[in-house]
Amino acid sequence: MAQSTSTTHSLERTINMSVVAADVEKDVAARLVKMARTIKMPGFRPGKVPMKLVQQQFAAQARSEAFTEAVQMQFGNVVREQKLRVAGNPKIEPLESSEPGQVAFSATFQIYPDIELADLSDATLEQAVLPVGDVEVEKTIEVLRKQRVTYSAADKTAAKEDRLTIDFRGTQEGVPFDGGVAEDFPLVLGAGSLLPEFEANLEGMARGESKSFPLTFPDDYQAKDLAGKTVQFEVTLKAVEAPQLPAIDEEFAKSLGVPSGDVSLLKADVRTNLEREVKKRLHARVKNDVMNLLLEKHTFDVPTSLCEQESHRLAEEALSNLASRGMNVKDIPVEPTWFLAQAERRVRLGLLVAEAVKKHELYAKPEQIRAVVEEQAQSYEDPADVVRWYYSDTQRLAQVEAMVVEDNVVDWVLAKVKVTPKTVEFDELMASN
Template identity: 50%
Template sequence: MQAQLETLSQLERRLDIAIPAADIETAVDARLKRVARTAKIQGFRPGKAPMKMVAANYGLQVREEVLGEQVQTAFAKAVQEQKLRVAGYPRFEGKPAEGESFSFSATFEVYPEIVLGDLSGKEIERPVLAVTDAEVEKTIEILRKQRTKFERVERAAEKGDRVIVDFKGTIDGVAFQGGSSDNYAFQAGEGQMLPEFDNAVLGMKEGESKTFDLAFPEDYQGKDVAGKTAQFAVTVKNVAAAKLPEVDADFAKAMGIEDGDVSKLQAEIRKNVEREVKRRLTARAKEAVMSALLDVTPIEVPKALVGAEIGRLVEQAREEMKQRGFDPQNMPLPPELFEEQAKRRVSLGLILAEVVRANGLEAKPEQVKAIVTEFAESYEHPEEVVKWYYASRDRLEGPESLALEDNVVEFVFAKAKTVEKQLAFDELMGQQQAA
């Protein structure tokens, strides 16, 4: 076998390979003899047909199979000899055997050589937040709001009250789509409606009606009415005051504390908040580290790997659409929408692999066990969850990946200029907690 390597671009290569025709013929003859042992040809008992008949019936198929195997074997051998790391699948181009050899070419990409950039001058923010009694109380208040009950009142609507209204909107005397509704419920003054609508309803009592003008913002989601002024007629049908549950034994029992001990509830909530805060701090720190690694280590990524990653992202998006009740067939997902995300993920994967390899940052068993144990704590029978993870090697891949990423994060923070950034609880938890 003869092989010649050509560099087409920074990552693209082509191997021109010639396989001796004698090797191919020898392999074809050997394969035909094996086929002849069981070949079923009309007029002959199995295995008794002449070789010429076997070759006439099976020769073409056997030759194609042998050529395919020879090409794969020769390519693998040439790659090994040239010490190449092939990324993705090669594109083979060949021609019929001529003279003493069969020639073909394989065009493919190789993995880039990665040299980690200098982190010593890179400043990275590490978010920090200590959970105090205030965060626990704020979380309890959110849980109370989630269990709000409303009681009808005869007074005028106030901020936080639930109001039920009939309304009809018109623009230049003409009703518009989405501008009318009966028995529509919302909490007044809580930003669920446009400010003009909220302000008009606040102070109204059950049975009262009012007409008012409302100017839709220029960037309003309803393009047909954006930037226009409508006139609304509204009638209040019900006003109900919000009543939050007391933090007592009944509340604690409703939250899963069997004996109703409020102190146990507070302790459980603190544990849950601390776990969630830790998870979010870790996610933010990880994102800062990944961005830093990308900044200091620019690389060109193989198109084949990016294409494969785009395929995974598209399929993932389709599955998410199905879970939300949408038909992906009605919503095309152009691959270019995912190209930048795919490039970033492939780049990070290659960089992380090199950081781990070069610095011995593989996940240790005790780290994996700690992560599994932490996962299990949120379940009623944590010991069963731990057993489930360790019952299958595949189930530990997730925890191992997290441990490996944690090692990379700590390594990068140790190398870079780390600046601690104190976060507010609402900032870290987002709108879900700040509501």
């Protein structure tokens, strides 16, 4: 049967082809002979089962395997002859053969798109910058102090950052509702553990004071029966504890891993770690901007088969993340279709990055991989052990290699576009994910 190729849309192809039936049957016979050498059946010694019985039980399996292998080989030959880059797995369907002695079939599949990289010379990108100075170091130390805060009873009215103990009772039209009643409930005022409107009513209260106030739940509140509804709360403040931050002294420095307790060494360590973290966040921001620019400047069809594969992978990843948090995911419905938009973006970016890497030889060099590994290892107590850990596993190294390749693409784009530096606020940068 002559081969024929048709196009249904820009990336989909259908190839009609055939294999010789006699060749398939010859392969079937060879497979059955091979099976007969090891097959075990009651009443027969291994290798002594009559061929007739072998054929009766295993001919269908052997024929399926032989046909599948023949189809794969024929399909691979045609794809190589036509120089097609197949995306995903082909859909194989039988056809009625017009030629005697032939087994005809069709293979429908998608191919990778041809991507022409756009001229980026007229594009402009803002690149965030943030010098790390004494102010940023002091702010970071303040965060470290707050992470080690203690509380002590205080004879004062409630203010933000105080730890309170309260009783509360919420009613809707005079009837208590689920989750609306608690005793000895602890919260740090302003930390956001309760609705902002609720916490605002606690400010200025004194220990032993009771208060009643209405509260309207947000329209998107998680408890649907309360969303948008107005209820009445009665609150009694039972205790006020003021925050006590540790002094920046020898004991504080030792608690943060400085054996000598030298505060100047602590600040030097904080600066080093902060510079590393700021660099990481700035790079993540510019990388995201570069990828968005690439998507904006390139329009092309994406193989739906790759998007479907990626959406399934993302769904499995979501379930795995839930399971790692101790949740029973057996009955949690996670549909791959929920992730199609994210999957398409990832596939599109992956194709763009791959094209840039191939065209401009932006492959990861061994010394680049080593530099990234060593930089990441610096934040650990024994960097040498971390380096050995990376190099002991090819999969871990492959992940680093992929990062380096993306960084090379980022550098390539930044060299093409007009870059405008923009200083960002420290608090805003550190608050971003």
